[in-house]
Amino acid sequence: MVLPSIRTVARFLEERASLPFSALGAFSAAGLAAMMLITVGDAIGRRFFSSPIYGSYEITTLLLSLVFFSSLSYCTIRKGHFAIDIATSRFPPRVHLYMVTIMYLVSALVCWLLASQLVVLALKLKATHVTGAQFGFLPLYPFGLFGALCLVVAGWVFLVQFISFLVKAIEKGMARS
DSSP: OHHHHHHHHHHHHHHHTHHHHHHHHHHHHHHHHHHHHHHHHHHHHHHHHSOOOTTHHHHHHHHHHHHHHHHHHHHHHTTOOOOOOTTGGGSOHHHHHHHHHHHHHHHHHHHHHHHHHHHHHHHHHHHTTOBOSSOTTOBSHHHHHHHHHHHHHHHHHHHHHHHHHHHHHHHHHHHHO
């Protein structure tokens, strides 16, 4: 039957995604620590030495984009997103399962759509040679490409979760028959 093969594919995809997401989580934590150190150093420099860290705002902003996208992907694989299901919890379990399954598919498609738009933006930034305001040597397009990569990965996870919930929905439907 087709169902065991779908379940095998979902399990295979979930196992393969574990290592890259752990690396993204570590990268996100390191970026957050760097942001904290730069911000604290800048505040101490401004307050006590009247000498802020040159470009600290720009560095922190760019680090924030890296931290945001990598932690989004990490949170997705760990299923760390919160859900407020006040309305949907009142539906019958079968309907709720179908709704969750559809939302995983929609989430994957939205992630991939956003990723494609980030790639378009990054390519425009590369073509126009846009660089940082304070650091003229630092191109901005790699940050957009990194964000697009993280969104593609998050979409991948949502697709795997969609397949898993689809299998559950099919099994529930078969059990009802």
